[in-house]
Amino acid sequence: MVTAREMDLLEQSYTGRGEAFFHVSGAGHEGSCILNSLLEEQDWLHCHYRDKALMMARGIDPEMFFNSLFNKEGSHSKGRQMVAHMSDPDRNILSMTGPVGNSNLHAAGIAEVVKGTAGSPIVLSSFGDGMSQQGDVLEAIAHAVRKELPVLFFVQDNGFAISTKTKGKTFFSRPDGEADSFYGIPITRLDGRYPQNLYRPMKEVVDGIRESGKPAIIVFSVERLHSHTNADDHRVYRTEEEIKALHESGDPVDQMHSWLLDQGISEEELAAEREEIIARLKEKAHKAQLSPEPEPIFTAKKEIPSHLGDRKQEYRGTPGKEELTMIEAIRETLRFHLDRNPAVELFGEDLEDPKGDVFGLTKTLSTQFPGRVENSPLAEASIVGLSIGRALAGKHSVAFLQFADFLPIAFNQLWAEAGSMYWRTDGGWECPMIVMVSCGAYKPGIGPFHASSMEALAAHIPGVDVVMPSTAGDAAGLLNMAFESGRPTIYFYPKVCLNEAQGKTSADVSRQLVPLGVARKVSEGEHLSFISYGNTIKLCQKAADVLKEQGVNCDIIDLRSISPWDQELVLESAEKTGRVIIVHEENKTVSISSEVAAFLAEKSDRKLAIKRLTREDTFVPCNFDCQLAVLPSYQRVLEAAVEMLQGSILWKKEDLVQSGSVIVEIIGTSPADETASVIEWKVEVGDLIEEGDLLAEIEADKAVAEMKSPVSGIVEELILEEGEAVEIGAPALKVKTSENIKISLKPRTKENPGEPVITGLNIAPAAELSNALPVADRRPYLVDVAGARGSREVDNAEIMKFCPGWEEGEILKMTGIEKRNWIGEGEDIISLAKTAALKVLSRNNLTLKDLSLILVSSGTPGQMTPSLATRIQYSLMPDGKREPGCPAFDINAACSGYIYGLQSSWDFLNSQSRGxxxxxxxxxxxxxxxKADKSTSPIFGDGATASLIAGIDHPLKKSGRVRVFRPVTAACGEPGDILMVPADPAQHIYMHGPKVYLEAVASMITQLNNACVQENKDITDVSLIVPHQANQRIINAVRQRLKISEDQIYSEIRYNGNTSSCTIPFCLESLIKKEPSGHTLGLTAFGGGFTSAGGLLEIL
Structure with a gap:
């Protein structure tokens, strides 16, 4: 106890002078060391991080603590673990981690293994009062009760969880008082302040566990005499009086000192012993401080035998002898290892017969291996945590999680424990376990929380291998590899693949092996590479088969192994074809496709065209049509390939209704079914049937069921033979109906986009490829437009007052303008722009920090420096707080400025796709x-607009109804003799109306035509032309020369006037909300300088 206390003080000294960085004191907890006199060699200890005295009593040398303090090579973790997180495999002291409470499940798992073995071992699980409220702790106690396990749950109650007081907030200290028991276990309360009184009551509890094999709980009341760590100061939340009192009455070292004096040991003897201890500790600390520093390591994984990474060792079964589906191959591989190795155990929900797993994966195994294939509680953290404990105690655990969607519940145990175990103990402890996880979608009837894959989440766990087979041979080979590797492996198996007839393997699964980190080349080609795995491999295969008919040969790479993955084969394929499509059903962001694409961009010596087809960052919907739309599909994969090959594709759909006949498809009995067969037809050709009549008895993968008619009519043809196994959704029979009807109530069960018609493919050699994708891929999204006009409404009557010479109605006749808005009192260009910007930002839940670029088009900025853009940016800063933000600059292209801005935005977003x-x-x-000038005074208004434009990978693209084609722009140069807006506010706008009219009409038509030509369109393809609202005469002239009707050109100038570069976005503000999908808008503008521009927008 004194050694532990003096070590704490010495560690505090080292941290106080900057020679060590972190310290955790055990002061006040030293009394737990009394337990060591009751524990035996065969017992296991999961200690609390303040159990320094207990661990030294067990045999850990103080030098090891100092090696850990200084993070030295000689520490148990080689400098990887924090100071208090000790481990000593030779003494059965298990490794601690920072996420407190995890270890209790390991303790329960170990106890299951050692219960009843020689010497009646017990497992100590020591933890704090704050830690006691972790779910893993409560689950562990529940499991120990359920299985009657020899675990001592030793709660060290110092009344604090760092600064939070725990009294009345734990399972043993409730708001209604102190509990006598928990989950039926009596609670023994001991006072750790008086260690001299602990031995007998502790012995009684320990002996009771050893004799009964059942769990016990001790609540060990102590005082935490020091701050939580050196990073904490308990004086912040404890009074001086409180701290003084606990030192006077709650120090077990002082109490033991007094007791020893009472027993006749002199003060001199005790003082000499203390001095000797201090000298010995200082010597050991100095030695540790001068010892070697550790070398960094760059993997968290144990090295595997060389043959497990050798691609030449692969054997996936004997061709021509395929008979086992994936589910059968996995089951038989598990059976082989259960039979071969008595340490193998299976643990998960519903594994035991007669259910044998929700998919039937483990059927017959619990009958053959009773007690080793076991149902778990419905608690994923328990499934994995208990399996880790079993692995630590010598078992080869196989944990089952029913659906990948539940993996996050167990993530803590996988990341903090299984993944780090080997690394954090420098190989002292190993965790040979396999976590079997069913995954994936593509089935009617399943949706969120039953259809995710989660492999990217798993691959982010250092120290864990992640694999996912797509065939039976891969399933057996990868499972054998995982058993042999001895490393923790997360083994995802796509449930849709379990019963597939294709991809079977031979019965010799015990011989099959797929090396870790070695991909499989499914097919060979030179034009395009598909990189995929799991469910989406067959989508790539189907697309590749169609492309082959067009003369396109594809590489298909099945990664199989996600972590590690086969970088060599993927790079080789990519550099050969120059075109890469990466396909998976996991989320897009920070995914396997992200990793592959980034790797290829870094490592390839040549330009590559790369595209990712994934699920967007959303959940998998239950509606099957929506599911197919959200996930990669055969249609999307093929369309992406055709697009990358610069071709075109159309789909010819086959109708199930033919001349009054309806095709009835065979059904399954559950979402897991892949195939079904008719056992017995209950109808014959010519039978009159009604909707709901029994058609046949069928047998699917999981059960026998009845198939009933969805329509009324006469049986015209029995398409399937009895006993013929086919895919779910295959045509079963044809029914003649009284009229042409479709089976409207039967939802779709499989993807059927129709027959592809492909033209115009470019299969030029890879060397001729550029990195560019087709323009259509890169069009950004116009998400939203908002405007703000001057508050002062000026009608023609007011204009006539200060500009005499107009006759009644003449202004409207000459300009088409009836009124316009000018700025009012307190308004200026900044206030209008700020209003427009805040509108569009607020209704899209954005702030200034979300922007990648601010562009401002203005012919009236007021000053040159600072630019108007930066002044507007400043006005949008909260409380005027200046901080570095996105770039901001002005564009001065007069009335063409908006389209110029669209072009600049287009170019920027093509380099910043998430911008x-x-x-x-x-x-x-x-x-x-x-105001006295008739040519200008009635024309102009004041206003501002704000448009949000998102790149193709920005999340807001989902809100955008408009895709932006790249605009065309031009300028022919003009010194200001015809049209001029002055910088000097004392001067006035000058415009030579007739000349402007001629230039504007010709230029706007030209630029609109140029925009169409650029996109291989004709002006007749444009649904609505939105011209710059210069004046109505110019708008009418453009319409007349283009020979289009009035409803094909848009005008709102009558009530707004000419607001220069604002006119087009003011029009779009209302248009994009109501314009029908599929329409194309044509924009065109002309302005001072002379600038001109044109562009096209597609309404989605």
Whole structure:
């Protein structure tokens, strides 16, 4: 006890002078060391991080603690673990981690293994009062009760969880008082402040566990005499009086000192012993401090035998002798290892017969191996945590999680424990276990929380291998590899593949082996590479088969192994074909496709065209049509390949209704079924049937069922023979109906996009490829537009007052303008722009920090520096707090400025596909108008707009109804003799109306035509033209020259006037909300300078 206390003080000294960085004191907890006199060599200890005295009593040398303090090579973890997280396999002291409470499940798992063995071992699970409320602790106690396990749950109650007081907030200290028992276990309460009184009551409890084999709980009351760690200061939440009192009455070292004096040991003897201890500790600390530093290591995984990574060792079964499906191959491989190795145990929900797993994967195994194939509680953390404990005690655990969606519940045990075990103990402890996880979607009837895959989440766990087979041979080979590797392995198996007839393997599964980190080349080709795994491999195969008919040969790489993955084969394939499509059903962000694409971008010596087909960052819906839309599908895979090959594709769909006949498809009995067969037809050709009549008895993969008619009519043909096994959804019989009807109530059960018609493929040699994808792929999204006009509404009557010479109605006749908005009192260009920007940001839940670029188009910025863009940016900063943000700059292209801005945004977002541009137009022209000038005073208005434009990978693209084709722009140069907006506010706008009219009409038509030509379109393909609202005469002239009707060109100038670069986005503000899907908008503008521009928008 004194050694532990003096070590704490010495560690505090080292941290206080900066020679060590972290310290955890056990002061006040030293009394737990009394337990060591009752524990035997065969017992196991999961200690609390304040159990320094107990661990030294068990035999850990103080030098090891100092090696850990200084993170030295000689520490048990070679400097990887924090100081208090000890481990000593030779003394059965298990490794601690930071996520407190985890170890209790390991303790229960170990206890299951050692119960009843020689010497009646017990397992100590020591933890704090704060830790006691972790779910893993409560699950462990429940399991110990359920299985009657010899575990001593030793709760060290110092009243604090760092600064939080725990009294009345734990299972043993409730709001209604102190509990006498928990889960039926009596609670023994001991006072750790008086160690001299502990031996007998502790012995009684320990002996009771050893004799009964049942769990016990001790609540060990102590005082935490020091701060939580050196990073904490308990004076913040404890008073001086409180701290003084606990040192006076709650120090077990002082109490033991007094007791020893009472027993006749002199003060001199005790003082001499203490001095000797201090000297010995200082010597050991100094030695540790001067000992070698550890070398960094860059893997958390144990080395595997060389043949397990050798691609030449692969054997996936004998061709021509395929007879086992994936589910059968996995089952027989498990049977082989259960029979061969008595340490192998299976643990998970519903594994025992007669159920034999929810998919039937373990059927017959519990009957053949009773007690070794065991049903677990419905608690994923328990399944994995208990399996880790069993593995630590010498078993080869196989844990089953029913669905990948439940993996996050067990993530803590996988990441903090199984994955780090070998690394954090420098191989002192190993965790040979396999976590079997069913995964994936593509089945009607399953949806969120039953259809995820989660392999990317798993691959982020250092120290764990992650695999996913797509065939029976891979399933057996990877499982054999996992058993032999001795490393923790997360083994995902796609439930849709379990019963597939294709991809079977031979019966010799015990011989089959798939090396770790070695991909399988499914097919060979030189034009395009598919990189995939799991469910999506067959989608790539189906697409590749169609492409082969078009003369396109594809490499298909099945990764099989996710962590590690076969970088060599993937790079070789990519550099050969130059075109890569990566396909998986996991989320897109931070996924396996992200990793593969990034690796190829870094390592390839040549340009590559790379595309990812994944599930977007959303959940898997239950509606099967929506599921197919969200996930990669055969249709999407083939379309992506055709697009990458610069071709075109159309789909010819076959109708199930033919001349009054309906094809009835065979059904399954559950979402897991892949095949079914008719056992017996209950109808014959010519029978009159009604909706709901029994058609046949069928047998699917999981059960026998009845198939009933979805329609009324006459049986025209029995398409399937009795006993013929086919895929779910295959045509079963044809029914003649009284009229052409479809089976409207039967939802789709499989993907059937129709027959592809492919044209125009470019299969040029890979060397001729560029990195560019087709333009259509790169069009950004116009997400939203908002506007703000000057608050002062000026009608023609007011104009006529200060601009005499107009006759009644003449202004409207000459300009098409009836009123316009000018700025009012307190308004300026900044306030209008800010209003527009805040509108569009707030209704899209955005802030300034979400923007990648701010562009501002204005002919009236007011000053040159700072730019208008940066002044608007500043106005949007909360409380004017300046901090570095996105770039912001002005565009001055007069009335063409909005389309110029769209072009700049387009180009920017093609280099920043996840970017978001705020394009602002802001014009305050009224102060610059000579109100007596008939050519300008009625024309101009004041306003500002804000448009959000998102790149193709930005999440907001989902909100966008509009895709932006790249605009065309031009300028022919003009010194300001015809049209001029002055910088000097004392001057006025000048415009030569007739010349502007001629230039504007010709330029706007030209640029619109150029925009169409660029996209291989004709002006007749444009549904609606949105011209710059210069004046109505110019708009009418454009319409007349293009020979289009009035409803094909948009005008709202009558009530808004000419707001220069704001006119087009003001139009779009209302148009994009109501314009029908599929329409194409044509934008065109002309402005001072002379600038001109055109562009196309597609309404989705």
């Amino acid at each position: 978001l541009v705020l394009l602002i137009t802001a014009e305050v022209l009224s102060p610059l108008v000579d």
